[in-house]
Amino acid sequence: MGKKTIRTGIVGAGFAATFHFNCLQKVHGTNVEVEGVFATDTAQAAGYSKQRGIEACKSLEELIEKVDVVHVCTPPVAHEPIALAALERDKFAIVEKPLTGYFGDGSEDFNGETFPKADALNHSLASIERMLAAEKKSKARILYAENWVYAPSIQKEREIIEKTGAQILWIHGEEAHSGSHAHTYAFWKFSGGGVMIGKGCHPLTAALYLKRVEGNARNAGPIRPKSVSARTHAITRLDNFQDKGHIRCDYHDIDDFSLMHVVFEDGTIADIFASDIILGGIHNWLEVAANNHRTICNINPNTAMRTYNPAEEYFKDIYVVEKTGTKQGWSMPSPDEDWFTGYPQEMEAFYRTLAYGERPESDSRLAADAISTIYSAYVSAEKSGAEVAVKTF
């Protein structure tokens, strides 16, 4: 039997749209035809389409008409309307993280620090409900682009949990680096929060996923989050922060450090750190303390390769690893960073769902639990860490 062909559209033409397109070139279970791109930054969309020999569509609707699936690679504020537009026409939506959120009251000068966080929780739960309802009505589905679920180290841990019947007692994990590149990231009204959602969603969703795997392996159903206690801080906006030029520090109204302490319904726990204050490249890891084993998943960096370079200029044309400040001295070049990060595996899996109906590991329910946990965590942080119940879907 020949491979099925999937017609694809990309929404957004920035960083995520770039790695999505690159990973589409590596999908081999299906044929992929990229029909076009649409982005509100028309100049960026024109450059993106020209470079890749695809059409720049004039509207979202025009793009959706042509395709079976859209990749939602826009800032989080636009995820819900674009996903709904696709689902209403029975087209799949591959939605980047975070699934959705609360982006303020629409006022130009909305301040993410001063509004009651219960509003953010209520609005984001309502957004999730709208997205889940649209998915239920549609012939298509939401595929949640949480690459940590597909990272090879997390998938190896899934195998260990499933085959050994492990009970996970404690997960701790972190996503951190020296600051996101996107201009819009600095504003709550575009990002739906700060680092707790922007980066914290990655290790949190991996933790929720592994507890789901654990419960399903025992035929008991997923083990869901029950409550969360959290702290957030804005370290780079402290009056006494001394800027040496290595850490991004122009955030407007968002947190740049966060800690979530999650209690699951079986009483076990996860501690999730996220920050924008870490030098030395991306720091993405997850550790699992189980009743029968202990695993450390190093997503980035890892020691597949270690290189000593005595002079910066030797490596001027060499990509080493994301967000390192220098290539001189010892470094850990990633021979295939996308692979360790889970991007191509995620794309392959989604296209197998599209073509052959395979069940996605990262779906709207997992995304919904992550969003619900994170906004409950913002409510907790507002109360200096008081325990807040998490609603699950």
Ligand SMILES: NC(=O)c1ccc[n+]([C@@H]2O[C@H](COP(=O)([O-])OP(=O)(O)OC[C@H]3O[C@@H](n4cnc5c(N)ncnc54)[C@H](O)[C@@H]3O)[C@@H](O)[C@H]2O)c1
């Ligand atoms: N999984 C990951 O590792 C990862 C990494 C980076 C970004 N992301 C996610 O990808 C998404 C995009 O982030 P980015 O870094 O690519 O941002 P970006 O600023 O680089 O690009 C955003 C693009 O979206 C377009 N856009 C904005 N609003 C739009 C709308 N309403 N309709 C159509 N196009 C619109 C812009 O014109 C731009 O081309 C975010 O949700 C982000 O969290 C995920």
